[in-house]
Amino acid sequence: EPEVTQTPSHQVTQMGQEVILRCVPISNHLYFYWYRQILGQKVEFLVSFYNNEISEKSEIFDDQFSVERPDGSNFTLKIRSTKLEDSAMYFCASSVRGNQGYNEQFFGPGTRLTVL
Amino acid sequence: EDKVVQSPLSLVVHEGDTVTLNCSYEVTNFRSLLWYKQEKKAPTFLFMLTSSGIEKKSGRLSSILDKKELFSILNITATQTGDSAVYLCAAGGTSYGKLTFGQGTILTVHP
Numbered sequence: 001e002p003e004v005t006q007t008p009s010h011q012v013t014q015m016g017q018e019v020i021l022r023c024v025p026i027s028n029h030l031y032f033y034w035y036r037q038i039l040g041q042k043v044e045f046l047v048s049f050y051n052n053e054i055s056e057k058s059e060i061f062d063d064q065f066s067v068e069r070p071d072g073s074n075f076t077l078k079i080r081s082t083k084l085e086d087s088a089m090y091f092c093a094s095s096v097r098g099n100q101g102y103n104e105q106f107f108g109p110g111t112r113l114t115v116l
Numbered sequence: 117e118d119k120v121v122q123s124p125l126s127l128v129v130h131e132g133d134t135v136t137l138n139c140s141y142e143v144t145n146f147r148s149l150l151w152y153k154q155e156k157k158a159p160t161f162l163f164m165l166t167s168s169g170i171e172k173k174s175g176r177l178s179s180i181l182d183k184k185e186l187f188s189i190l191n192i193t194a195t196q197t198g199d200s201a202v203y204l205c206a207a208g209g210t211s212y213g214k215l216t217f218g219q220g221t222i223l224t225v226h227p
Contacts, residue, residue, distance in 0.1 A: 004158075031213050043159065043204065043217040056214055091158065095213060103213045104150065107158040 002026045004108035006092050012114045013082055021077045021111045023092030032075045033093040033105060034067065036060070043091065049075065082115045089113075118143045120207050122218035129195055130226050137190040137221045139205030149181050149188045150215065152204040159204055162190070195225045 005024045013019050025032050034046040048055040049067050066078045075094075079086055089110045095103040119142045129135055141149065148166050152159035163172045165181035165188060172179050176199075179190045192199055202222050206215040 033213060033215075035215075035217075042219050043206075043215075045214045045216065048213040050213075058214075089157070103148070103208055103215075104161055104164045105213065105215060106161055107152075109158045 004092055004094055004106055006090075006108035006111050008111060009109065010112045010114070012116065015084060015115055016081050019079050019082055019113065021079075021090050021092075021113070023075045023077075023108055024073050025075055025092065025094030026106060027073070029094035029096050029106075031055075031095045031097065031103060032067075032069070033095075034077045035091045035093060035107075036088040037091065037110075038088045046077075046090075079113075082113075084115050087113055087115045118207065118209065118216040120205055120216050120218035122203075122205050122221050124221060125219065126222040126224070128224045128226065131196055133195050133225075134191065134193045135195060135223060137192075137203050137205075137223070139188045139190070139218055141186050141188075141205075141207040141216075141218075143207040143209045143216060145209040146183070146186075146207060148208040150206045150208065151179055151188075151190050152206065154202040154204055154220065162203075192223075195223075197225050197227055199223060200225045 007022045032049045037043045047057040047061045064080045068076050091110045092108040093105040095105045121140050123138045150164045151162040163179045168183040176193045181188045202220040204220045205218040
């Protein structure tokens with residue numbers, strides 16, 4: 001069964017460093033998302049992406065964050081200058097449809113980001 | 117602000133028991149309610165509900181949506197230890213796919 005994959009599974013970085021989290025969505029899906037989950041807290045929406053541009057972003061997704069689909073398969077989240085509070089599990093998700101809200105989103109296994 | 121609230125926050129039962137998990141939501145231009153099971157890492161999709169009163173069923177799990185009362189329940193019958201997990205409820209509106217999640221219900225099933 002097709003699934004969303006993410007690399008790396010765990011990333012440790014120093015505060016102020018740039019990190020890139022990678023995702024390969026399910027191949028026929030058109031809508032892509034990033035969420036994060038700080039330990040013990042809710043899953044929070046970061047950004048949605050369709051047709052090579054951001055569709056919606058949350059308040060969390062500030063200028064330090066960017067997303068890109070550099071080729072036909074990968075979807076990346078870049079954090080330019082990491083802060084301690086960026087430590088979280090980052091989930092990538094994808095869906096066939098996205099607009100109008102009828103979107104079964106399938107999640108990857110996550111990347112645990114630890115900022116020291 | 118969109119909001120999803122789940123109850124109870126945690127539940128401990130014995131194998132064979134039936135459980136009911138609750139989810140209430142307030143989402144602008146609501147379109148869909150989704151249930152996920154989260155074991156160690158990734159939320160695994162269970163159900164998507166869009167219409168009131170129509171039960172969705174998969175094995176021992178079932179779910180129903182009440183769009184008038186802004187509420188959904190997830191039932192698990194004849195629970196097994198493998199059902200132990202965090203169950204997440206999420207709601208989607210007409211924005212571009214954003215899901216708003218509840219805080220989850222931690223279900224522990226003892227043998």
